[in-house]
Amino acid sequence: MFVIWFLLFIIFGCVALRGYFKVLHESIRNAVVVTKIPKSNDIDIRSYKQAPGPLPWPVLGNLAMLGQYEVPFEGFTELSKKYGDVYSLTLGTTRCLIVSNLKLIREVLNENGKFFGGRPNFIRYNVLFGGDRNNSLALCDWSALQQKxxxxxxxxxxxxxxxxxxxxxxxxxxxxxxxxxxxxxxxxxxxxxxxxxxxxxxxxxxxxxxxxxxxxxxxxxxxxxxxxxxxxxxxxxxxxxxxxxxxxxxxxxxxxxxxxxxxxxxxxxxxxxxxxxxxxxxxxxxxxxxxxxxxxxxxxxxxxxxxxxxxxxxxxxxxxxxxxxxxxxxxxxxxxxxxxxxxxxxxxxxxxxxxxxxxxxxxxxxxxxxxxxxxxxxxxxxxxxxxxxxxxVPHVATEDAVIAGCGVTAGTIVFINNYKLNTSEEYxxxxxxxxxxxxxxxxxxxxxxxxxxxxxxxxxxxxxxxxxxxxxxxxHFxxxxxxxxxxxxxxxxxxxxxxxxxxxxxxxxxxxxxxxxxxxxxxxxxxxxxxxxxxxxxxx
CATH class of the missing domain: 1.10.630.10 (Cytochrome P450)
Incomplete structure (x- = not known):
């Protein structure tokens, strides 16, 4: 019962704060960023636009939007009809990028693969592999050990x-x-x-x-x-x-x-x-x-x-x-x-x-x-x-990068929407x-x-x-x-x-x-x- 009341408190709090966060979200999107962003390559992420996407709720981000679907990839595909083949979501407090067409998928995995060799640091992944997901070949970040x-x-x-x-x-x-x-x-x-x-x-x-x-x-x-x-x-x-x-x-x-x-x-x-x-x-x-x-x-x-x-x-x-x-x-x-x-x-x-x-x-x-x-x-x-x-399996940007002209900051989780690729009448x-x-x-x-x-x-x-x-x-397969x-x-x-x-x-x-x-x-x-x-x- 405590959990239910706690989650209800969060949801109602989110509703009350959503107007404030909408103004804040638009201000941040349109403002010139002056904070110094650490990066390990020569990309100045501040000079690139951000991928479009729905306004996130406080705390939950856009998780509630995906809860309407049997699986998240159905939600990703529906949202692509509104926001395009590359768009952003905030899941919890995690910035995510959804990529949904062949050209952009190749841009992420082939042309810019060196920037997207990471994997999400989910608690479950770590628990499954002795406390460290890097013990897994599929769920580890790219490294010299992974290559070995x-x-x-x-x-x-x-x-x-x-x-x-x-x-x-x-x-x-x-x-x-x-x-x-x-x-x-x-x-x-x-x-x-x-x-x-x-x-x-x-x-x-x-x-x-x-x-x-x-x-x-x-x-x-x-x-x-x-x-x-x-x-x-x-x-x-x-x-x-x-x-x-x-x-x-x-x-x-x-x-x-x-x-x-x-x-x-x-x-x-x-x-x-x-x-x-x-x-x-x-x-x-x-x-x-x-x-x-x-x-x-x-x-x-x-x-x-x-x-x-x-x-x-x-x-x-x-x-x-x-x-x-x-x-x-x-x-x-x-x-x-x-x-x-x-x-x-x-x-x-x-x-x-x-x-x-x-x-x-x-x-x-x-x-x-x-x-x-x-x-x-x-x-x-x-x-x-x-x-x-x-x-x-989702990828994670290990460095600042640019996809389809949009800036992608290090730490962003990138979902390759294979569901849309496999179910689209375009292909x-x-x-x-x-x-x-x-x-x-x-x-x-x-x-x-x-x-x-x-x-x-x-x-x-x-x-x-x-x-x-x-x-x-x-x-496209x-x-x-x-x-x-x-x-x-x-x-x-x-x-x-x-x-x-x-x-x-x-x-x-x-x-x-x-x-x-x-x-x-x-x-x-x-x-x-x-x-x-x-x-x-x-x-x-």
Whole structure:
């Protein structure tokens, strides 16, 4: 009750003071700033205009405006209709810049990437990573250590097509799908017409084993309760990172979030102990510096010996936590793909036709060597990413900078509005329609013209050929960001996601007994750990 009365006091106080602050806001905007602004480059921020934006309320800023929408990115997009493709908001007391078109996004991330290498200093981010978000690759500020960590990870976590690591990723993925299918076969007896199943936990365990086997040469039994628990915690953290909370911008609310912070601290510390006890300790004692590195863990442990100045034991633990945690993104992506297949059954049938055309009478798993012959399946993964409009982690200006002629002061949080980029009619034909074909073009076509087709059209290819291919360049599709902070694990996400989706569809028809329960979230590639069930039945 105290909290409610306290917040009401603040809101009514804000109403009383809003007139005063409006005058003050306009005076500041129009005045010549005489205060000396510290800067580390030669930009005089005082000589540039400020980005337009709504008047902030005292204390709350513009947070109340975003509260009207299911997710903030919907609000960002609506406000862009009034204020343009680059505008400012004040969230709490934090200055923010919203960037909503391709040209400006490239200006921020490519042309001026060196000025926007920071990440928000949210309390939650620090709690998740041992009290310091800079332990995380995704949530840290750019630094020499960050560059070192990316260099260490690049070879193993960005496997190139046709490389030995690409083949290893394919082999690991197919092996784990065999284990996954055995598990499902116990849960879905062939004599039953269909089985309703909460499949997400099994998908996440399989993805976790794919990542741990690929990166650490170790896998865990599905019945291992400790393994089940850390997979659940990883999934909870992935959902957590994809959410926004008032405390992110109003840190004085942190006492009211104490139990929540304790919960996420328990998740992350439990995961860290598991990685240390079940992966690192044994490997560290048996590392042979003269042997070629066999996986990412070897590379990390050898760097610990050879570069003690820049690489610590904590660095290794957090890097493994970060990259193994990437499995949660894959599992959620696959679950979203299955949700859209349930909603649009023709998509699933086309994937199955493509699989059958590639495998023929062969009784084997789909692997990464099949990927070029399965453009529609890959296009479905891309369409899931577009349709869910996965938001890009916010950036922070580390120095004063200029975007679209507007001054941006150091410390400003910059939101890349990928939601608008992925849902705008300026870039996509019929963007509200879920249609993987928008990522395809005819094998005989030399044009990249956008085209959305109806599901009634015939896309069957002659045996042994593919009638369509993936479009090579869609500049406005940026699911993994661009610039120096591009997602370094994107090849793993695409590769393992493709293997899992294709092999589930090879073996099963996927439906739902109640479509109203298939709930996904706009501008979010995550689903809650305890989400909807799916109905599976054997195809053969």
């Amino acid at each position: 960590r990316r260099n260490l990870a690049r070879r193993h976590c960005s496997p190139r097509d046709a490389s030995s690591l690409f083949q290893k990723m394919s082999d690991v993925g197919c092996f784990e799908m065999e284990e996954f299918m055995q598990k499902l076969n116990h849960l879905i007896p062939s004599e039953k017409k269909s089985t309703d199943l909460h499949i997400k936990s099994y998908i996440q365990q399989t993805c976790a084993n794919m990542f741990s086997q690929y990166m650490c040469s170790v896998r865990f039994d599905y019945e291992d309760t400790e393994f089940q628990k850390i997979v659940e915690y990883f999934d909870e953290i992935f959902w957590e990172i994809n959410q926004g909370y008032a405390v992110d911008f109003l840190p004085w609310l942190s006492p009211f979030y104490k139990s929540h912070m304790n919960k996420i601290m328990n998740w992350s510390s439990t995961i860290r102990k598991f990685i240390l006890n079940r992966i690192i300790n044994d490997r560290e004692q048996n590392i042979d510096l003269d042997e070629p590195e066999k996986d990412f863990t070897d590379a990390l442990l050898k760097s610990l010996v050879s570069d003690q100045k820049n690489v610590s034991r904590d660095t290794i633990i957090f890097m493994l936590e970060d990259f193994i945690g990437g499995h949660s993104a894959v599992g959620n992506l696959v679950m979203l793909a299955l949700a859209y297949i349930v909603r649009y059954p023709e998509v699933g049938r086309r994937i199955q036709e493509e699989i059958d055309g590639v495998l023929g009478s062969e009784k084997r798993n789909v692997n990464l060597m099949d990927i070029k012959q399965m453009p529609y399946t890959v296009a479905t993964v891309y369409e899931v990413l577009r349709y869910s409009s996965s938001p890009i 996509w034909e019929n963007p509200k329609v879920f249609d993987p074909h928008r990522f395809l073009e005819s094998n005989n076509s030399n044009t990249n013209k956008q085209r959305t087709t109806s599901f009634s059209e015939d896309h069957h290819a002659p045996e042994g050929t593919t009638k369509y291919r993936l479009k090579k360049n869609i500049p 940026l699911p993994f960001s661009i610039g120096k902070r591009t997602c370094i694990g994107q090849n793993l996400v695409r590769g393992f996601g493709f293997i899992m989706l294709a092999n589930i569809m090879r073996e099963y028809n996927v439906t739902s007994k109640d479509l109203t329960k298939i709930h996904t979230y706009p501008a979010c590639v995550a689903l809650p750990a305890n989400t909807f069930s799916l109905t599976l039945s054997h195809r053969f």
